[in-house]
Amino acid sequence: MEEKPFKCEVCNKSFSCSSHFLVHQRTHTGEKPFTCDVCNKSFSQSVTLRVHQRIHTGEKPFTCKMCGKSFTQLSSLQVHQSIHTGENPFKCEFCDKAFPTSTRLLEHQSIHTGEKPFTCRVCEKSFSRSSHFRAHQRIHTGEKPFTCEVCKKSFSRSSTLHEHQRLHTGEKPFKCEVCNKGFAQFPGLVSHRRIHTGEKKTFTCDVCNKEFEQLWGMLDHRRIHTAGNTRKRFKCELCDKCFLTSTKLLRHQMIHTGDKPFRCDVCKMTFNRCSNLLSHQRIHTGEKPFTCEVCDKSFSLSSSLRIHQRIHTGEKPFKCEVCDKSFADPSTLHHHKGLHPGEKTFTCEVCDKSYSESLTLRRHLRTHTGEKPFKCDFCKKAFNQSSHLLSHQRIHTGEKPYTCEVCKKSFSWSLNLRVHRRIHTGEKPFTCEVCNKSYSESSNLRKHQRIHTREKPFTCEVCDKSFSWSLSLRRHQRVHTGEKPFTCEVCDKSFTESSTLRKHQRVHTGEKSFECEVKGDSNHINNHNQ
Structure with missing residues (x-):
């Protein structure tokens, strides 16, 4: 029996050669002394580095004699050759399944041993x-x-x-056998098949047992439970915020350094993330690579697709802790939470206003400090809340993730969708307390109330005349500026108001909109002629 004098103190594994023992120890120490000159990736063994370098050089020294295909590693060639020979010399003792390499056999046997x-x-x-x-x-x-x-x-x-x-x-390689519709991913085909079979397979959350028709819906939901439980090892030295990976930490640190290494070739705008640059470039290309597999609607951002998909699934993963009401996106939940009074233990030292959450207080403090830490990569406009930034960015991306179920019209903001739905429902929730007239929008109610209050908040800077509505002020200002924006296409005569232009156009059309109801009286006709 071969003597193995070199014993690992960590795992008690023994080796006959000191060099093998030293290489083994690196599995415990994590030492990787061999570094690639091209990409700086490190390895624990020199042979692994040599194999890796073939990625950069394109070298494939191991060639199959039967078909001429080349490989970077001998083991890959040996596995490939079994295609031609059909040889699988390594047999499993448990199930008699055979494999071309001992490595494949060992991996397979772990199914039986559970190792x-x-x-x-x-x-x-x-x-x-x-x-x-x-x-x-x-x-x-x-x-x-x-x-x-x-x-x-x-x-x-x-x-x-x-x-x-x-x-x-x-490419959509996964085809439905019934209707021949193609899908880019197999899970999309599986979900689609249920339309034909009527099957309702569900995916259950292992934390709260909530069921979902789509796997991605369940995975998206499960983040609610796991959000606070994951270990975050990489800490920012400037603000103490922690991250799961070193890459996410480096990305975050650009907020402090202001570094924006990614530049758009079209408009020269710079970004701190490659993903933000790619999203921005879709403004120029019009590309919308994220497509809903249910209704084929496309989006330029994957986040907008996820929000949209909840229309089909009915999923509302964001739940209010006070009343258990659920919402499809976090911004709507945050807006809803403000309706509950609750205990307000966090007080602003500047204005004594109180809040039920420390996060809400921090947001409020920015109104006093003027701090706006969330900056738009497109136009440099800054915001004091991340949700406001996300809403603003849709102006640049043209994204409209909120779709009306009745007429399929899309909107950039959930509030605009809620207001639009009232056209279909006829709902007018805003009622005047004086005359009981109702409106579908609160802004229209406020305008109406000025009839009763005689409030005139819009004042002309030239003559100090006041008006109830901003539109009336703009019309009045044309008296001072001489502006006549409404022009007749027939004779080029201009007017300060659209209504005056319409009256004038009757001169050319011969239209007489108002007909006298008194007919046949000669004296009355003579009065008209006068």
Whole structure:
């Protein structure tokens, strides 16, 4: 039996060669002394570095003699050759299944043994396959080695890159057997099939047992439970905010440094995130790569698609803790929370106004300090709340994620959709206390109330004359400016008001809008002629 004098003190594994022992120890210390000169990625073994460098050089030294296909690693060639030979020399003792390599056999046997030898040091999650373990580690490191050649977006898994590339190619390889409709992803086909079968498969949240028709709906919902439980190891030294990955920390630090390394080639606007640049570029290209699989409506932002999809699923994942009422998006929930008085323990030292949440107080304090930490990447306009910034950005992106179920008209803001729905329902919730006249919008009620109060808040700066409505003030100001914006297309004569233009146009058309009701009386006709 071969002597193995070199023993690891951590896991008691023994080695016959000191060099193998030293390499093994790096699995415990995390040391990676071999660094790639091109991309700075580090490795624990020199042989792994050499294999990695072939990605940059394009070298593929191992060639199949049967079909001429080349590979960067000998092991990849050996696996490939089994396609031609059909040879699978490594047989499982439990189920007699055979594999072309011992590595594949060991991975397979973990199904029977339940063994998960690959453990993450960050979250202690275990895996039966090294490939799954490596993919998992990218959650913590933020590494995204697979990059799209079209839009430069990066992904942590090659499979996710393949799915993404179908946005550019338009490929939809998954076809419905009934109606031949194609889908870019297999889950989309599975969901679509239920339209034909009538099946209602549900995905259940393992925390609160809530059921969803779509998997993504359940995953989106589950973030409510996991939001505060994930360990955040990377801390910003300037503001103490913590992040899951180093990449997210670096991205956040650009807020403090003001660094914006991503520049638009068309309008030269700069951004602190590549994703923001890609979203911005869609203004120039008109591209809307995110398509709803139910109604085929497309969006330029994935977040807008998620909000839209809740129209079909009826999902309202944002729940009020006071009255249990649910909402489809967080901004509507936040607006709703203000309706509950509740206990207000957080008081503003400037104006003594009180709030039930510390977060709401911090937002309020910005009205005194003038702080506006949320800046638009498109026009540099700043806001004191992130929700206001998100709403504002839709002016630039043209995004309209809120759609009327009756007439399919879309809106950029949920408030505008609520007001629009009243056209279909006939609802007029705003009533005048003086004359009981009702309106569908609060702004129209306020305008109407000035009839009763005789309030005239709009004053002319030239002659100090006041008006109840801003429109009336604008009309009046034309007396001073001489502006005549309404021009006759026949004779080019101009007027200060549209109503005067309409009266004038009757000269050319011969139209007589007002007909005398008295007919046949000669004396009355003579009065007209005079």
